[in-house]
Amino acid sequence: MVRARHRAEVSGSGEAMGGVNPYLAQRAVPVAKQAFTLRIANSGQTIAVAPEQLPFGRDGRPGSLLDILLHHGVRVDHACGGVCSCSTCHVVVKKGLGSCNPADDAEEDMLDTAPGLTGQSRLACQCVPNGSQDIEVEIPAWNRNAISEGE
Numbered sequence: 775m776v777r778a779r780h781r782a783e784v785s786g787s788g789e790a791m792g793g794v795n796p797y798l799a800q801r802a803v804p805v806a807k808q809a810f811t812l813r814i815a816n817s818g819q820t821i822a823v824a825p826e827q828l829p830f831g832r833d834g835r836p837g838s839l840l841d842i843l844l845h846h847g848v849r850v851d852h853a854c855g856g857v858c859s860c861s862t863c864h865v866v867v868k869k870g871l872g873s874c875n876p877a878d879d880a881e882e883d884m885l886d887t888a889p890g891l892t893g894q895s896r897l898a899c900q901c902v903p904n905g906s907q908d909i910e911v912e913i914p915a916w917n918r919n920a921i922s923e924g925e
């Protein structure tokens with residue numbers, strides 16, 4: 775295993791899920807219930823996330839980093855459509871990782887195939903902040919063309 779895992783049971787909320795892989799048994803993760811900011815370290819862009827707007831209904835788990843980033847025009851590669859079947863949405867959560875749902879086995883397995891893996895790496899489509907902390911993410915260098923296209 776490349777990185778330390780922090781696993782815990784993810785409590786189900788019964789909320790409808792978007793971006794679900796029918797071949798994975800994944801529990802629903804509640805969307806954030808309080809306001810927080812999401813800063814993209816590469817560009818300095820900061821997104822104010824209002825919980826009443828979540829989820830945005832984009833790709834990935836509802837309320838995930840991918841859901842939020844795509845809604846705000848930040849292009850992040852997501853080849854599988856946000857269903858935890860690739861590693862192209864890899865981001866490094868530099869701040870606020872403790873406020874996000876823990877990575878499950880399927881995410882960890884996909885992350886192991888991601889280039890530039892760090893101990894703070896997550897799949898943007900699977901990482902759902904709970905809003906208790908502000909978040910800062912870095913989108914890896916190999917994905918920076920996508921960032922510049924979105925600005």
Ligand code: FES
Pocket residue numbers: 851852853854855856857858859860861862863864884897898899900
């Ligand atoms: S978009 Fe494929 S795993 Fe996130």
